[in-house]
Amino acid sequence: xxxxxxxxxxxxxxxLADAYALRWKRRRLLWRAFxxxxxxxxxxxxxxxxxxxDILAAVVLRNEADRLPHFLDHxxxxxxxxxxxxxxxxxxxxxxRLAASPDVSVWQAEGGYKAxxxxxxxxxxxxxxxxxxxxxxxxxxxxxxxxxYWETRDLRALTGWLExxxxxxxxxxxxxxxxxxPPGQGRHRPGDDxxxxxxxxxxxxxxxxxxxxxxxxxxxxxxxxRAFFAGxxxxxxxxxxxxxxxxxxxxxxxxxxxxxxxxALNRTYAADGGELASGVLLHAKLMPQVVARAREEKRRxxxxxxxxxxxxxxxxxxxDRDLWCPASTRLTGWRRMEALxxxxxxxxx
Numbered sequence: 529x530x531x532x533x534x535x536x537x538x539x540x541x542x543x544l545a546d547a548y549a550l551r552w553k554r555r556r557l558l559w560r561a562f563x564x565x566x567x568x569x570x571x572x573x574x575x576x577x578x579x580x581x582d583i584l585a586a587v588v589l590r591n592e593a594d595r596l597p598h599f600l601d602h603x604x605x606x607x608x609x610x611x612x613x614x615x616x617x618x619x620x621x622x623x624x625r626l627a628a629s630p631d632v633s634v635w636q637a638e639g640g641y642k643a644x645x646x647x648x649x650x651x652x653x654x655x656x657x658x659x660x661x662x663x664x665x666x667x668x669x670x671x672x673x674x675x676x677y678w679e680t681r682d683l684r685a686l687t688g689w690l691e692x693x694x695x696x697x698x699x700x701x702x703x704x705x706x707x708x709x710p711p712g713q714g715r716h717r718p719g720d721d722x723x724x725x726x727x728x729x730x731x732x733x734x735x736x737x738x739x740x741x742x743x744x745x746x747x748x749x750x751x752x753x754r755a756f757f758a759g760x761x762x763x764x765x766x767x768x769x770x771x772x773x774x775x776x777x778x779x780x781x782x783x784x785x786x787x788x789x790x791x792a793l794n795r796t797y798a799a800d801g802g803e804l805a806s807g808v809l810l811h812a813k814l815m816p817q818v819v820a821r822a823r824e825e826k827r828r829x830x831x832x833x834x835x836x837x838x839x840x841x842x843x844x845x846x847x848d849r850d851l852w853c854p855a856s857t858r859l860t861g862w863r864r865m866e867a868l869x870x871x872x873x874x875x876x877x
Contacts, residue, residue, distance in 0.1 A: 557652065569635060583665065701747060725812075729751065742787050743792070745796075751814075751851050823842075
């Protein structure tokens with residue numbers, strides 16, 4: 529996917545001012561993460577088992593017990609050696625299930641998700657403390673990372689190639705999956721691959737811009753943009769992410785994993801009209817439990833800085849209407865994703 533343009537191109541003085549401001553922003557974010565360590569209570573700390581070459585994963589979750597078996601199995605299949613997990617006040621046994629896995633370290637956080645910068649303060653501390661020098665994959669429990677050749681080439685192969693290319697980060701497009709029929713009436717057995725219950729996506733309605741200050745992409749589109757934000761497209765979810773980074777304790781995520789500092793980490797795309805290798809995060813938000821979750825999240829107001837404009841979004845989820853349309857595309861594998869322009873092999877052959 530190639531960027532279409534940017535909002536502005538700053539001059540030399542503007543670039544210097546932006547660089548100065550971003551350095552201070554990164555320091556503030558690192559300080560927030562340092563303070564956030566006090567809000568994390570270890571339930572099962574196995575980080576002493578982490579080896580220097582291990583690939584790590586980091587996740588913040590709440591009430592994801594049904595997803596955890598597939599989520600963890602997929603990370604292991606990708607070659608993740610250890611998971612750093614923050615459980616934010618789950619009531620369904622998620623924390624206990626995580627603690628029962630020998631390759632997971634889990635901390636409990638009782639504080640507000642929004643107040644912790646949507647969990648990034650907690651993740652920031654764990655990555656600074658345990659992720660320094662490691663390739664770290666930061667994802668949500670409802671996201672499944674795939675990339676070219678992922679079935680036969682794990683993350684050790686991918687990150688080895690990235691290092692040989694001089695790259696420290698890897699970008700991915702979040703692709704919302706949905707079923708043929710109302711999501712709330714779908715069928716899904718705990719532990720199953722969510723793609724079995726979903727299996728459809730919107731492929732041709734994405735807009736792409738470059739944010740000049742951070743150098744990151746701003747991508748919107750997909751089924752949620754079509755179905756829930758047709759009248760207010762600028763409120764639609766941001767789909768670009770930088771989930772995989774060779775971490776340094778001086779790095780910081782800014783807005784979830786949509787962007788990071790220093791800005792060079794956001795250059796996961798080719799600016800000359802070509803393509804860099806990229807992946808897809810299959811997003812399984814629209815599972816049968818989405819109706820009940822929408823009711824709860826509308827009440828909790830923890831997922832948006834200004835939650836009021838998103839009340840209509842939650843109401844639409846609660847209404848549980850069929851999201852399938854004649855333009856819907858069947859999910860069939862990464863090669864189809866590449867053909868649709870949603871991921872790229874770049875120079876990785």
